[in-house]
Amino acid sequence: GESVGLHLPTLSVQEGDNSIINCAYSNSASDYFIWYKQESGKGPQFIIDIRSNMDKRQGQRVTVLLNKTVKHLSLQIAATQPGDSAVYFCAEGSGTASKLTFGTGTRLQVTL
Amino acid sequence: SAVISQKPSRDICQRGTSLTIQCQVDSQVTMMFWYRQQPGQSLTLIATANQGSEATYESGFVIDKFPISRPNLTFSTLTVSNMSPEDSSIYLCSAQGGGTYGYTFGSGTRLTVV
Numbered sequence: 001g002e003s004v005g006l007h008l009p010t011l012s013v014q015e016g017d018n019s020i021i022n023c024a025y026s027n028s029a030s031d032y033f034i035w036y037k038q039e040s041g042k043g044p045q046f047i048i049d050i051r052s053n054m055d056k057r058q059g060q061r062v063t064v065l066l067n068k069t070v071k072h073l074s075l076q077i078a079a080t081q082p083g084d085s086a087v088y089f090c091a092e093g094s095g096t097a098s099k100l101t102f103g104t105g106t107r108l109q110v111t112l
Numbered sequence: 113s114a115v116i117s118q119k120p121s122r123d124i125c126q127r128g129t130s131l132t133i134q135c136q137v138d139s140q141v142t143m144m145f146w147y148r149q150q151p152g153q154s155l156t157l158i159a160t161a162n163q164g165s166e167a168t169y170e171s172g173f174v175i176d177k178f179p180i181s182r183p184n185l186t187f188s189t190l191t192v193s194n195m196s197p198e199d200s201s202i203y204l205c206s207a208q209g210g211g212t213y214g215y216t217f218g219s220g221t222r223l224t225v226v
Contacts, residue, residue: 008152036217041219041220041222042219042220043116043118043204043217043218043219043220044204046113046216089154099145099157099170100145100157100206100215101157102154102156103154104153104154105153105154
């Protein structure tokens with residue numbers, strides 16, 4: 001079986017509800033932040049990113065909020081679907097083509 | 113966005129042996145990255161692979177254990193040397209190629225050392 005997400009905090013959400021996944025980051029000097037989705041047996045998949053000079057960015061069904069004061073990042077998923085079930089990671093970076101530092105991750109479980 | 117092909121997808125290896133993981137990108141990228149993801153955990157960066165120079169390793173990872181090659185702008189390999197059961201993990205390669213800052217990942221190599 002798949003081992004990714006076994007020991008990560010889990011968020012259970014009913015299908016159709018909105019999901020909010022939170023992340024605390026460590027480096028106040030980070031230039032940008034990225035959310036990734038990782039499904040069983042796959043590598044992380046890019047969802048959305050946000051620059052440090054922004055506090056909100058919207059994509060298709062997803063919104064990322066950035067609060068630099070408390071170094072907090074959140075991912076909101078509207079009308080959560082079973083296909084959204086996965087492990088979600090935030091990552092932070094600075095500069096161009098630089099390394100990313102990943103957060104601990106949250107497993108999202110969508111119930112019918 | 114860049115597409116990365118990583119192989120093997122999984123392997124079971126005897127302790128003391130070495131395994132080389134390959135990553136092929138469908139476009140030229142400046143930097144590639146190698147991560148380790150232990151069961152139930154997040155991703156930890158092993159090293160950054162630059163074309164034409166030695167890889168830069170993160171604290172806790174050394175070249176003798178994880179030698180990396182980067183012969184051109186589309187390809188890189190990571191070798192896990194003299195393996196022990198503690199090396200059992202998922203290994204992922206990454207390159208920048210999606211979104212404003214988006215880094216694309218390979219599908220990972222699930223390594224089990226027995």
